Amino acid sequence: MASIGEVVHKYIVGGLQLRCPSCEQGAMFDGFTMREKCPMCGVRFERRSGESVGGVMINLVVVELLFVVGFFTVDAITDIPPMYQLPFWLPFSILFPILFYRSSRGLWVTMTYLNGDLSKDPDETPPEVE
Numbered sequence: 292m293a294s295i296g297e298v299v300h301k302y303i304v305g306g307l308q309l310r311c312p313s314c315e316q317g318a319m320f321d322g323f324t325m326r327e328k329c330p331m332c333g334v335r336f337e338r339r340s341g342e343s344v345g346g347v348m349i350n351l352v353v354v355e356l357l358f359v360v361g362f363f364t365v366d367a368i369t370d371i372p373p374m375y376q377l378p379f380w381l382p383f384s385i386l387f388p389i390l391f392y393r394s395s396r397g398l399w400v401t402m403t404y405l406n407g408d409l410s411k412d413p414d415e416t417p418p419e420v421e
């Protein structure tokens with residue numbers, strides 16, 4: 292049985308690194324766009340339309356947690372007035388979701404895999420070699 296550290300490394304770090312959770316080799320993204328299927332093992336990353344909402348929710352939760360915890364931590368340990376923190380936290384709350392977009396979708400695909408809902412198309416045939 293795998294330890295928690297092994298599971299976290301294998302799946303969570305793999306999701307953050309945008310690797311296919313099934314084969315751990317295929318890249319999930321081509322630039323900023325998620326591939327339809329893994330180029331190595333052929334699993335379909337998002338089977339139903341709207342599945343990317345899960346990644347958006349992960350992104351939203353992480354940015355809000357970082358914003359709230361960061362704001363109140365800085366407020367508690369420094370004398371910086373809240374109005375002077377805004378020039379940092381407002382751009383952070385806009386830029387971080389953009390930078391974290393692919394990783395949050397990768398984490399969602401990993402969660403889908405761990406839930407047993409990531410598979411190849413049933414009627415998929417291997418590509419013909421000419």
Ligand SMILES: [Zn+2]
Nearest residue numbers: 311314329332
């Ligand atoms: Zn794969």
